[in-house]
Amino acid sequence: MGDLMEKYGTANRALAQVTWLRVGGPAQMFFQIPDLAALGEVLAALPEDLPVFPLGAGSNLIVRDGGLKAAVIKLGRGFMECHCADGLVTAGAALPDAMLARRAAEAGHDLTFLRTIPGTVGGALRMNAGCYGSYVSDVLVSAEVMHRDGRLEELPAEALGLVYRSSNLPADTIITKAQFRVPLGDPAALKARMQEQLAKRDATQPVKDRTAGSTFRNPSGHSSTGRADDSHDLKAWKLIQEAGMQGARIGGAQMSEKHANFLVNTGSASAADLEALGEAVRKKVYEKSGIQLEWEIMRIGEP
Numbered sequence: 001m002g003d004l005m006e007k008y009g010t011a012n013r014a015l016a017q018v019t020w021l022r023v024g025g026p027a028q029m030f031f032q033i034p035d036l037a038a039l040g041e042v043l044a045a046l047p048e049d050l051p052v053f054p055l056g057a058g059s060n061l062i063v064r065d066g067g068l069k070a071a072v073i074k075l076g077r078g079f080m081e082c083h084c085a086d087g088l089v090t091a092g093a094a095l096p097d098a099m100l101a102r103r104a105a106e107a108g109h110d111l112t113f114l115r116t117i118p119g120t121v122g123g124a125l126r127m128n129a130g131c132y133g134s135y136v137s138d139v140l141v142s143a144e145v146m147h148r149d150g151r152l153e154e155l156p157a158e159a160l161g162l163v164y165r166s167s168n169l170p171a172d173t174i175i176t177k178a179q180f181r182v183p184l185g186d187p188a189a190l191k192a193r194m195q196e197q198l199a200k201r202d203a204t205q206p207v208k209d210r211t212a213g214s215t216f217r218n219p220s221g222h223s224s225t226g227r228a229d230d231s232h233d234l235k236a237w238k239l240i241q242e243a244g245m246q247g248a249r250i251g252g253a254q255m256s257e258k259h260a261n262f263l264v265n266t267g268s269a270s271a272a273d274l275e276a277l278g279e280a281v282r283k284k285v286y287e288k289s290g291i292q293l294e295w296e297i298m299r300i301g302e303p
Helices: 002-008 036-045 097-106 121-126 187-204 236-242 271-289
Strands: 009-014 026-033 052-055 061-063 068-075 082-085 088-092 140-146 152-156 174-181 210-214 253-255 262-265 298-300
Touching: 002 009, 002 026, 002 036, 026 036, 036 068, 036 140, 036 174, 052 174, 061 271, 068 174, 082 097, 088 097, 097 121, 097 187, 121 174, 236 271, 253 271, 262 271
Parallel strands: 026 068, 052 068, 061 298
Antiparallel strands: 009 026, 082 088, 088 174, 140 152, 140 174, 210 262, 253 262
16 A cells, blocks of 8 residues: 555645635545556555545535545546537546536537536436436446446446435446537537526636535425426525525634625635535525425535
């Protein structure tokens, strides 16, 4: 293990350095993995009783201040491939969603719904990411994964159990690649659509602040395919507004004044501040509406 730590790893790496909210204590082990061979090598050498946590962009994550007793695996450039042909798009798990959308559009392949989603392809699969009425589950064909024991396997989309904002993948299974079947389109038209999406996002969301995207899931229904049922107007941001919690603060944490469902680190927040504010919002919303909001941001680690 010592040689692999020297090649790829760091002990007690502060996870605040690699998450969008810039909070979080250290990981017991942190590995930057360049390619598939290195990933298999590291997994095979890890102690069996040490949990494994795959980390994408850290864009939908609160790491608690006590850190994470685990081996954190972050995939590098060897997992950023992108190939488009005849309606099929193959993408590495470390490729940012926005970059995938742009590259696909240039080749006349429509993955425009991913353009404004923060994160990577691996995270998009694990959370069944969606926007503008489209979801990963609508277009996913298969995923290549590496299991905790080093086995590489290609799974059909239905094996991932994709539902609204979740999948059934074990926490220590690492997505390495994905294949999508997508509609074809005119590259110029796809580019124009993405520009419109960006303009809408920038007008309504606090993109210049330190956030992790939507804090809570919309409490609307959803189908077994992962498609949200928007037939009724139960939106998390609206419930937060009605509970009087837009702009609320605890320490350096604040619910955004621009979008009520965005939790912001104003610069001095601890993970404890952020989580405490989120729980205070959930309590107020429940008192006001009787609806229990569910976290969309993943929270991990020790207090």
